[in-house]
Amino acid sequence: MFHGLADATRRDIVERVLREEQSVSALARRYAMSFAAVQKHVAVLERAGLVSKTRRGREQLVRGNPDILRTVARLLESYEQIWRHRARAIDDILAEDDDPERT
Amino acid sequence: MAVISTNKDTEALTMTFVAEFGAPVKRVWQVWADPRQLERWWGPPTWPATFTEHEFTEGGRSAYFMTGPEGEKAAGWWRITTLDAPNRLEFEDGFADDDGNPVSAMPSTTSAITLEAIDSGTRMTSVTTFATLADLQKLSEMGMEEGMRSAMAQIDTLLAED
Numbered sequence A: 001m002f003h004g005l006a007d008a009t010r011r012d013i014v015e016r017v018l019r020e021e022q023s024v025s026a027l028a029r030r031y032a033m034s035f036a037a038v039q040k041h042v043a044v045l046e047r048a049g050l051v052s053k054t055r056r057g058r059e060q061l062v063r064g065n066p067d068i069l070r071t072v073a074r075l076l077e078s079y080e081q082i083w084r085h086r087a088r089a090i091d092d093i094l095a096e097d098d099d100p101e102r103t
Numbered sequence B: 001m002a003v004i005s006t007n008k009d010t011e012a013l014t015m016t017f018v019a020e021f022g023a024p025v026k027r028v029w030q031v032w033a034d035p036r037q038l039e040r041w042w043g044p045p046t047w048p049a050t051f052t053e054h055e056f057t058e059g060g061r062s063a064y065f066m067t068g069p070e071g072e073k074a075a076g077w078w079r080i081t082t083l084d085a086p087n088r089l090e091f092e093d094g095f096a097d098d099d100g101n102p103v104s105a106m107p108s109t110t111s112a113i114t115l116e117a118i119d120s121g122t123r124m125t126s127v128t129t130f131a132t133l134a135d136l137q138k139l140s141e142m143g144m145e146e147g148m149r150s151a152m153a154q155i156d157t158l159l160a161e162d
Helices: A008-019 A024-030 A035-047 A066-098 B025-033 B133-141 B144-160
Strands: A051-056 A059-064 B002-009 B014-021 B049-054 B061-067 B073-084 B088-096 B109-118 B121-130
Touching: A008 A024, A008 A035, A008 A051, A008 A059, A008 A066, A024 A035, A024 A059, A035 A051, A035 A059, A066 B002, A066 B014, A066 B025, A066 B121, A066 B133, B025 B109, B025 B121, B061 B088, B121 B133
Parallel strands: none
Antiparallel strands: A051 A059, B002 B014, B014 B121, B049 B061, B061 B073, B073 B088, B088 B109, B109 B121
16 A cells, blocks of 8 residues: 655655656655665655656666646645535524524 | 745645644634534535544544435544543544445555644645555545546635635
8 A cells, every 4th residue: 555655755755756757766865765666665756646757778767656646636626625615604503692592 | 824935746646735823823723623613614614514423532533424405314433542642643534435444455544643832723735645555546446536626616716805
């Protein structure tokens, strides 16, 4: 099971490769961990569809997938709207307390 | 009522929503505790909820269904993981089949609700968390988005009345 973007390194990798395509070795130089560990993080992100990997010569290049991140933003936006409606409906219920005709 | 802030974190997969109400914390807690009040605001405008079970206690379960504009039904469940009356509530919210049994193949969300006393009444903070990105995508594929978009249109109408 994919653990979302709960891991800070994975979030950082996604941010970087969304801005610019990067090789796994360039990414590995940025973190205090082994090449293999970074490669593992990239593999997790790739399985989740957040990044895609292409091979160019000896290099593996990683690129972000903005479509998926847009989907996430859209879904979270939908939930925000739902909560706006809920807060308004709660307010209507609370307002009835002050209305003597409805007690 | 005032919506104080909202924050969508696309990386942590959370949506935080803060609103303030002009009623004491104990009163706002009742809209969660009393199923007859809860069902008046839980469902989207076009999908009102009916709670058939509401075991409002830590470890308790709730069962509800929402009725759509064409009379179609969508059932759901809660599992309450934390309850500290009248300030804190955490629960998991998922999909159920027509008999009210949880559908484990469907993603659930986690909600953490905090009620705090402020000078003007109560501040309510709700943090909705999606466990995985795969869950979010699944919700999207299920057409959840379509249903929500119609709810949003109705909300826009309400807001325009202000």
